[in-house]
Amino acid sequence: QVQLVQSGAEVRKPGASVKVSCKASGYTFTNYAMHWVRQAPGQRLEWMGWINAGNGDTKQSQKFQDRVTITRDTSASTAYMEVSSLRSEDTAVYYCARGIFGVARDAFDIWGQGTKVTVSS
């Protein structure tokens, strides 16, 4: 079946980086976009950016432009998101989500299970 499986929970100190992976299965990885969305405790869902899994084009939310890098490995059907210069406010559950339409203006039909990232000194 179509699914996205993310890497496990991470704990980092402020100023460090974290890289989360998202392995796709059950569909042709390069035919769809992959988006990243986070959910901080008690906060609304927040879109962070996306990658066109076919050609590798990326776009980040302006809020995260300087700190988020999204990549993919087509041979492994895996997308990655790295967040640098972590601060306590980055403590959240991070989700990858498949875009229905494969473009920047997208809705999300398949979600990963989420990766909890805790930033604490």
Next chain:
Amino acid sequence: DIVMTQSPDSLAVSLGERATINCKSSQSVLYSSNNKNYLAWYQQKPGQPPKLLIYWASTRESGVPDRFSGSGSGTDFTLTISSLQAEDVAVYYCQQYYNTSLTFGGGTKVEIK
């Protein structure tokens, strides 16, 4: 960014009764060239990722029960659960994809009265 505002923040509905959730966007999400509203609805249960219910404001995702329906256009949208079931207890979010800076509403928590 387009700001999405949901109301109410929470509501309690009796089993079998109707639940109505509202979502308002700070600018229109109706794209005139194709007459489509770039608006989706999700359901999120505790400890789970969101699940897509509705896209294009009123198109039900495959496998979603027909008691869920979406309506509205431009800046005002509604998600209706026609007959609330116990398994519908969740937080519901709207999301706009009109603007490439995608944004979500703050969520509406639905509980059983």
